[in-house]
Amino acid sequence: MSQIDDLPPLRDVIRTHGLDAKKSLGQNFLLDLNLTSRIARAAGDLANATVVEVGPGPGGLTRALLANGARKVIAIEKDSRCLPALAEISARYPGRLDVIEGDALKVDVAALGEGHPVRIVANLPYNVGTQLLLNWITTPVWPPFWASLTLMFQKEVGQRITATVDDDHYGRLGVLAGWRTRARILFDIGPQAFTPPPKVTSAVVHLEPNPEPLPCALADLERVTAAAFGQRRKMLRASLKGLKPDAEQRIADCGIAPTARAEEIDIPGFVRLAARFAES
Numbered sequence: 333m334s335q336i337d338d339l340p341p342l343r344d345v346i347r348t349h350g351l352d353a354k355k356s357l358g359q360n361f362l363l364d365l366n367l368t369s370r371i372a373r374a375a376g377d378l379a380n381a382t383v384v385e386v387g388p389g390p391g392g393l394t395r396a397l398l399a400n401g402a403r404k405v406i407a408i409e410k411d412s413r414c415l416p417a418l419a420e421i422s423a424r425y426p427g428r429l430d431v432i433e434g435d436a437l438k439v440d441v442a443a444l445g446e447g448h449p450v451r452i453v454a455n456l457p458y459n460v461g462t463q464l465l466l467n468w469i470t471t472p473v474w475p476p477f478w479a480s481l482t483l484m485f486q487k488e489v490g491q492r493i494t495a496t497v498d499d500d501h502y503g504r505l506g507v508l509a510g511w512r513t514r515a516r517i518l519f520d521i522g523p524q525a526f527t528p529p530p531k532v533t534s535a536v537v538h539l540e541p542n543p544e545p546l547p548c549a550l551a552d553l554e555r556v557t558a559a560a561f562g563q564r565r566k567m568l569r570a571s572l573k574g575l576k577p578d579a580e581q582r583i584a585d586c587g588i589a590p591t592a593r594a595e596e597i598d599i600p601g602f603v604r605l606a607a608r609f610a611e612s
């Protein structure tokens with residue numbers, strides 16, 4: 333694919349606006365139009381959605397979202413150098429792109445929906461990607477304000493998000509994501525697709541809310557998973573002892589062997605532990 337719109341090619345945009353990639357902002361720009369369009373299409377029905385994009389940079393993915401029919405894109409970008417390039421896209425798609433200059437960690441994304449389902453789509457900055465995902469999957473109200481998350485991560489992070497029990501990558505992130513969402517890796521993207529190329533392969537992860545996660549208080553689940561995976565090589569009777577002195581009995585009450593390790597406990601098991609360890 334050589335063109336998706338009549339705006340200048342991304343390489344020219346980057347040169348014209350002097351957008352040399354800054355490592356401190358996790359800037360690895362995706363210039364391959366086949367890939368940006370593939371991500372946009374994977375995000376689901378964009379025509380009726382409010383698409384929130386974190387870190388549009390020079391706007392490659394933003395342009396793919398708009399060219400693929402997004403009703404409205406609200407893009408949050410921390411680097412003010414990118415704003416003139418984004419203004420050109422806004423002018424090409426009148427009324428369909430709003431840009432918020434700021435730190436996505438501080439923006440109330442839940443308030444941006446305009447009465448439409450929110451689809452969050454982003455090639456995330458590596459330094460804040462996991463924190464943003466955690467914020468979205470641990471939002472207090474469930475089902476959440478968002479209808480889907482289509483996000484690019486380092487592949488290893490994608491594997492941790494989608495990991496299930498007995499998988500090497502299984503940990504707190506896999507439990508929380510697996511409890512509240514249906515998460516899957518859609519495809520990998522090699523380093524050479526980016527400018528500059530990162531050191532590792534990336535993966536696009538798609539998450540949709542699980543409408544009825546097993547009943548459990550989020551704080552209780554976070555407490556047991558933090559303790560269990562904080563010392564993942566230890567048996568649960570040791571790693572959970574700091575939570576309650578009678579940990580061994582409580583673990584057994586859940587039908588779980590106190591000698592088991594965190595990586596052997598599936599999500600229903602963690603939900604039972606969370607409830608039992610929350611009791612006085």
Ligand code: SAM
Nearest residue numbers: 357360361362387388389410411435436455457
């Ligand atoms: N979306 C573009 C693409 O696919 O080519 C750029 C992706 S680049 C990996 C990450 C972008 O996130 C950069 O434009 C960077 O300036 C921006 N960014 C970094 N930290 C941010 C933050 N806390 N809030 C909003 N944007 C941020």
